[in-house]
Amino acid sequence: MINVDIGTLFFAAIFTNNILLTNFLGLCPFLSISRELRSSLGLGTAVVFVMTCTAAINYLVYHYLLEPLNLVHFRYIVFIIVIAAFVQLVEISVERFFPALYFVLGIFLPLITVNCAILGASLFMIIRKYTLLQSIVYGAGSGIGWMLAIAAVGAIREKLQKTARLPKGLEGPAITLLITGLMALAFMAFSGMIQIQ
Amino acid sequence: MIQLILSLLALSGIGALLALLLEIADSFIANYGESHILINNEKDVVVEGGSPLIFSLMENQIFIPSACGGKGTCSMCKLKVLEGGGPVLPTETPYLNKEELRDHVRLSCQVKVRNDLKIEIPEELFLVKEFQVKVAKIDLLTPNIKVLHLKILAPNEGISFKAGQYLQLEVPKYALTQGPEYRAYSVASSADEAHDLELVITRVPDGAITTYIHDYLKVGEELRVNGPYGDFYLRESDRDILLIATGSGLAPIKSMLHQLEKEQPRRKATLFFGARTRKDLFYYERLREFEKSIPGFRFVPTLSRPTDDDQWDGEKGRVTDLIEKHIPENANIQVYICGGPTMVESCEAILRQKGIPAEHIFYDKFE
Numbered sequence: 001m002i003n004v005d006i007g008t009l010f011f012a013a014i015f016t017n018n019i020l021l022t023n024f025l026g027l028c029p030f031l032s033i034s035r036e037l038r039s040s041l042g043l044g045t046a047v048v049f050v051m052t053c054t055a056a057i058n059y060l061v062y063h064y065l066l067e068p069l070n071l072v073h074f075r076y077i078v079f080i081i082v083i084a085a086f087v088q089l090v091e092i093s094v095e096r097f098f099p100a101l102y103f104v105l106g107i108f109l110p111l112i113t114v115n116c117a118i119l120g121a122s123l124f125m126i127i128r129k130y131t132l133l134q135s136i137v138y139g140a141g142s143g144i145g146w147m148l149a150i151a152a153v154g155a156i157r158e159k160l161q162k163t164a165r166l167p168k169g170l171e172g173p174a175i176t177l178l179i180t181g182l183m184a185l186a187f188m189a190f191s192g193m194i195q196i197q
Numbered sequence: 198m199i200q201l202i203l204s205l206l207a208l209s210g211i212g213a214l215l216a217l218l219l220e221i222a223d224s225f226i227a228n229y230g231e232s233h234i235l236i237n238n239e240k241d242v243v244v245e246g247g248s249p250l251i252f253s254l255m256e257n258q259i260f261i262p263s264a265c266g267g268k269g270t271c272s273m274c275k276l277k278v279l280e281g282g283g284p285v286l287p288t289e290t291p292y293l294n295k296e297e298l299r300d301h302v303r304l305s306c307q308v309k310v311r312n313d314l315k316i317e318i319p320e321e322l323f324l325v326k327e328f329q330v331k332v333a334k335i336d337l338l339t340p341n342i343k344v345l346h347l348k349i350l351a352p353n354e355g356i357s358f359k360a361g362q363y364l365q366l367e368v369p370k371y372a373l374t375q376g377p378e379y380r381a382y383s384v385a386s387s388a389d390e391a392h393d394l395e396l397v398i399t400r401v402p403d404g405a406i407t408t409y410i411h412d413y414l415k416v417g418e419e420l421r422v423n424g425p426y427g428d429f430y431l432r433e434s435d436r437d438i439l440l441i442a443t444g445s446g447l448a449p450i451k452s453m454l455h456q457l458e459k460e461q462p463r464r465k466a467t468l469f470f471g472a473r474t475r476k477d478l479f480y481y482e483r484l485r486e487f488e489k490s491i492p493g494f495r496f497v498p499t500l501s502r503p504t505d506d507d508q509w510d511g512e513k514g515r516v517t518d519l520i521e522k523h524i525p526e527n528a529n530i531q532v533y534i535c536g537g538p539t540m541v542e543s544c545e546a547i548l549r550q551k552g553i554p555a556e557h558i559f560y561d562k563f564e
Binding site for chain 2: 061065069070071074078081082085088089092095096099100103104
């Protein structure tokens with residue numbers, strides 16, 4: 001049980017302990033989806049939904065199924081199965097209700113399954129011994145933080161494309177990594193500000 | 198031991214629960230139910246949602262032309278979706294210009310039927326029918342080109358088409374495909390024949406469909422075709438006719454020659470047929486025969502890479518060289534070109550340079 005109030009935890013998960021810029025988890029979709037702000041926000045919303053729900057479900061499964069039955073050594077398999085099922089659900093829904101987004105995201109929607117940030121949130125919840133409410137809040141906050149980070153990079157890239165004259169070799173992944181690195185550097189200033197572990 | 202059973206049960210339990218959840222989600226969310234498609238404000242068809250529009254229409258015997266079998270690469274399946282089509286997809290935008298987007302033109306192979314639709318299709322497509330055919334004979338014309346002789350089994354009255362039009366052949370699912378596939382092939386036989394068809398098929402390296410036709414298809418096999426499609430056919434005019442073809446582009450041209458043989462018009466026709474070597478000149482004897490049966494018809498083959506064995510003393514070079522050499526400025530001709538896209542475009546460019554007006558140049562590009 002960690003002693004931090006919900007509001008602070010939520011704020012910390014989004015800003016000061018941003019799962020992407022501080023813990024460096026969930027970088028794979030960054031380089032391809034962050035090209036456009038709209039698709040970044042679309043993917044970000046999906047990630048928020050998956051992260052919050054899977055954090056909650058994984059908490060319940062871990063504490064009410066795995067621990068009582070002495071099956072904690074199965075936690076990785078079980079977490080991944082739960083995450084995969086959720087992502088499948090999200091994909092079916094997005095294809096039905098937002099077909100344009102479905103096509104733009106392409107393969108990166110199902111790849112949320114192996115986005116390390118998602119599994120990372122569940123594992124952090126176990127390691128840091130969060131309560132159910134803390135887990136939900138941490139999951140939601142991390143998701144929103146991830147979405148903000150990818151949206152920020154998306155917006156910067158869109159702006160750069162219109163206004164900057166980049167050397168040919170720097171276009172694409174190179175400049176994205178540089179931008180992300182600079183943002184991470186800025187976020188290092190937050191380290192130690194709020195204790196959420 | 199208990200522990201082992203317990204862990205197996207727990208894991209299976211979790212798996213089973215999630216599977217159930219996904220099944221329910223799939224049948225509710227991914228189930229699009231029945232949709233009504235209102236066509237041209239007069240015909241209403243009811244289809245099962247969830248498939249692309251082109252296939253839903255096909256199931257209701259309304260055939261939309263497609264050369265790529267619904268893969269989103271040939272853009273022949275365009276039609277207007279006035280209501281219910283949803284947002285234009287990134288897979289469609291490369292093929293639609295501003296006016297088309299304004300007129301609600303969509304690629305019917307990319308629009309998924311999720312709700313009721315209101316669409317508009319050209320009236321001619323209602324004349325397109327499906328035919329059951331049997332493979333009567335397969336001949337090898339060149340190492341890479343085969344001709345299929347098909348006999349129409351149903352419907353009884355056979356097919357009615359204009360020389361130069363094409364059909365869509367349905368190739369059944371086999372080792373290299375996920376399901377039935379459709380490809381477009383021009384009819385090489387005479388439009389007078391209502392029950393016999395000739396289709397000329399060139400082998401495409403690693404092509405799933407042409408591999409089936411060249412390596413797996415047997416005489417006696419039954420297939421389905423639908424058609425006729427296309428606006429590549431002879432137009433009435435006083436102008437003389439220039440026909441240009443390379444490779445299997447000769448197929449619709451041959452059908453046109455059958456038509457000329459029957460009609461015996463006063464217009465003089467010339468055929469420029471381009472190939473690489475002597476053995477690529479298929480239908481050579483038949484084309485020479487046309488020279489005898491069609492008054493004023495001249496067959497001019499040209500080889501771009503004749504070998505010494507060929508002992509070729511005819512024209513050398515490409516069809517574009519023939520145009521350069523033989524066609525005078527502002528010639529009084531109507532031109533029909535059929536072959537690969539680059540050949541068609543180069544020929545058109547030279548012809549325009551020579552002052553042949555665009556409205557007298559017709560072509561069928563074989564992608």
